[in-house]
Amino acid sequence: MPRGPRSRAAALSVAAGLLLATAPTAAHAAAPAASPVPAAAPQQVRGHCGYYDGQAITRRGDTGDGVREIQCLINYWSGRSVLDGDGDFGPQTESWVAHFQDVRGLLPDGVVGPQTWKSLRAA
Template structure:
């Protein structure tokens, strides 16, 4: 049953991620538009946050910016605005990242997910 739930959650995350990618961003102005780059300076670090506190939907701040930037680097594009707000779009990309990398799929960025994001 757990495998089926994981498959359903992963499929829903992929679908919502694709739909959100196609939808216009309704978030705050990305960091790039304010003149500061959000490109990773070195592998596994974007310069916003260097710790690994558990981060989840509803959180805001530099830890979320770091997650968004690392997911963009992993994706090879910019599906997420680096705005520091862990909303549904960021959560769907975290779920997708976790599924693709064989991690526990829960949408929460804990120690294992941080490690995988930093290894990108």
């Protein structure tokens, strides 16, 4: 029985589908590219970002690694980058600290003391 154009097209379509289903794709065959990691950024671990291990009282106007640690922990707690990790405790950092304190049942004064440090590291 002679095959018509529709039969040939259907057979080719099935053959092509089988070939594609069994052959690895270029995306799967290629090795994954390594994602760049900034050399200066400490590794984020729950409750610790790696900038600062202390618990000194930290407030608006302070700068440095303690502030970077607070900013990183607030970002981790919020699930997104709401604060720049610039190490400058400005009005936005103060506002987010007060929000964090309020949510955690602490006095929302925007000052990071021992209780807030403890709560940030447990978040």
